[in-house]
Amino acid sequence: MAAPRSVEPADLSPLAWRLLRVAADYEQRTVEREIDDILQAHISMLENGSRALSPSRCNTLFALYSAELTEEQIRAIAENF
Structure with missing residues (x-):
């Protein structure tokens, strides 16, 4: 599924990133195994908002989470957090 x-x-926001990860049922260590160089x-x-990733890494991470969620779930998290 492509990212919405x-x-x-x-x-x-940093909180939205965390909520997307949790909603997609990923632990931080799992993400580390799924994406090279993260x-x-x-x-x-x-x-935590203390570091930004490169745009390409953010897009890769977003695509990973988005594959597990509906567009409505993603939009709700992004808009409310």
Whole structure:
């Protein structure tokens, strides 16, 4: 499933990133195994707002989470958090 066009990864808050990960049923270590060159620390810093990932890494991460969620779920998290 392609990422919904109504939500841009660059516009997501740190809390929205965390909620997307949890809603998609990923733990930080699982994400680390799924995406090359992303470490648990990167995910933690992204979700705490202390570090931004490159746009390409954010897009890859967003696509991973989006594959497990409906567009409505993604939009609700993005718009409310």
